[in-house]
Amino acid sequence: MQLKLSRIALLLFVLLALTAMWSGSLLPRSLIFTPSPRNIEDLRSLESQFQKVADASIPAVVAIQQPNSSGHASGALVSSDGLIVSSFHVSHRLPWDGVAPIEHLKPGETTTVVLADGRECKARLLGADQTTDISLLKLVDGGPYPFLRISADSQLHLGDWVLKVGHPAGMQRNRPPVIRVGRVVVSEAEFFVSDCNVTGGDSGGPFIDLDGEIVGIPSALVADERNYGMSNYEWAQRKSGSPILSSAIPARHILSQWNQMLAGKVLPLKGDTSRQSRLLQKVDRILPSVNWMQGGSLEKAFSLASNDANGWVVRVLDSSGQQVSLGTICSSDGKVVTVNGTLPDSPRCQLSSGETFDCDIVRRDDQFKLAVLKIPLESTTAASWGTSSRNATVGAFVAAPLFTNSSNQIRLNVGIVSTPELAPMSGRTCESFEVDMRLPDKSFGGPVVNLDCEAIGIAVHSTVYGALVIPAAQIRDLLVDSPR
Known part of the structure; x- marks a missing residue:
């Protein structure tokens, strides 16, 4: 009888341990994953969340005129008095050939920002961090403006849903900021990668979680020119129209240099320009063989x-x-x-x-x-x-x-x-x-x-x-x- 009770106790312990592992307390972040929708009810619930987040997010996303250019990329309002987070290469960096020393506009200079409702406003450049490619701007007029919160403690896991909001191919008059959806396919301390459809013009625009908070800003566009174990059908879909995976700087890194950027400092690039290449090589090694967004379970x-x-x-x-x-x-x-x-x-x-x-x-x-x-x-x-x-x-x-x-x-x-x-x-x-x-x-x-x-x-x-x-x-x- 005592032996039987011991076996039952051992079985309960194993079950509790497995439950803890499944919930993520004992598993490394790279192995935790969010399950896919299984039925129509799951899809309707997810759709309702997408729509709620879209309604709240679109008014807070802006278009930013790029230096010495008529083109625009993206940014997000993060305070009611007009503070904007974007990318250094969008708001500050002057045209660059990838070889010569980087030159940029100085904090205090102004640029033009177009709000989601079409209004044009002046914004003053604040600081930036060249290593994370993050920048801050401030609208000259005091607001109030719709804004999004930056998630200070976000923990992204494989399969988590994220929405990308921005201006793909640049701002188009009478077209509001555009919503896309994808899932996290790589989650690391320094960056995450999603399968959102992202392209030029989206730089600086936020990735948003299902709580409606900013969890990242694009750091680069990763051309996915290889078949990472996807089925032929999934690969054919990706091969149509310049397939792109999007890497992003997590919110906690955005906030790590916040006070210095807010004070108007432009922090220099740490390390060399091959850092991004090394990160992408790491993505190449760990990218899973599942295309979450177009995967069979969702279909x-x-x-x-x-x-x-x-x-x-x-x-x-x-x-x-x-x-x-x-x-x-x-x-x-x-x-x-x-x-x-x-x-x-x-x-x-x-x-x-x-x-x-x-x-x-x-x-x-x-x-x-x-x-x-x-x-x-x-x-x-x-x-x-x-x-x-x-x-x-x-x-x-x-x-x-x-x-x-x-x-x-x-x-x-x-x-x-x-x-x-x-x-x-x-x-x-x-x-x-x-x-x-x-x-x-x-x-x-x-x-x-x-x-x-x-x-x-x-x-x-x-x-x-x-x-x-x-x-x-x-x-x-x-x-x-x-x-x-």
Whole structure:
């Protein structure tokens, strides 16, 4: 009996130890990970957090004019009286060839900052730290301004969700700061790496956790030119549109030189300029083989809500049978909407079942850059179009059903809505919104669906970080105006 009790006690001890390890108290930070969403309920909960953080964060992110340039990058307000955190190379450093000694603007000089609502303001440069590439500025007018808190005690683990807010490809008038989402794939004391879609113009803009606090500022853009053990499908997604992983300086390092920067000191670079290269080599060694954002678990959770959407997608083929785009079956009488730019004069449509039909071109529309085709079917499955005015809510999960390679198997590319619906502007002839979702070549023209398995738009072309989508209301107008 005593032996049996001893075994039970030992078993309880082991279970408690394993529980402690799982919670992170006995595991090194690099081995602790946040589980992926398992079902629709998990995704809805996560989506709600994304939307809440997006609503609070966007007003506090600014565009900063770079020295001796008309271009802008990003920064974040961190106090109600107008204190801004950004990157040294954004606000202070003069154009640099990577070889000559670094020159920079002096504290006290001014620059132009554009707030999220479009107002232009003057800001005075404070100090900076060249080693961490962090800088401080202060708006001349006293505010109050919306702002974000910097998380002083953030501990990022593998798989933690982070939102990136900034101005990819630089500020665009009438486009607010853009939201993207990703997960932490490397977490080290000096830096962390996420798989957020980040590009030029995002420098200085914050990484934000699900508590709405700043947990990092970009330190470099890491071109991911190798296959780190990802599946071919995941790698194909990354290879479309300059795949980039983003490294960042954690919040605790931002705060480590805070008082000196606030006092107007520009701290010199410690060590040599190869430091960043050595850090990236370290990333190369420890980067996990999982693409968290586009990983199978997230796709699997979303697929439970989107099985019906698989029947809405067709391949649009040329006369030789080569795919030129995707199309979306938009009405039960066989009308298909696809992109106009690559459409041949005699297109064919292949259903997910493998059946292929010659199609008539009903309409080409230059405003929407879309075309309407007609499959010779009296009745077929068609997209269910979202009717909510909040279809394109920033932070909402979306997915694009895609064919994989030459098979008729459907896979999902998952992302979030990154901007609200935007009025026509330079290069855009109709209302549109952007999604944080890279699509392979020849995969435009397919539907973008939400968690309710409603089509909220059609993806028409790539952006520097994702895809541009024509919203459902515009698609309905296109169909109404098309001949029967």
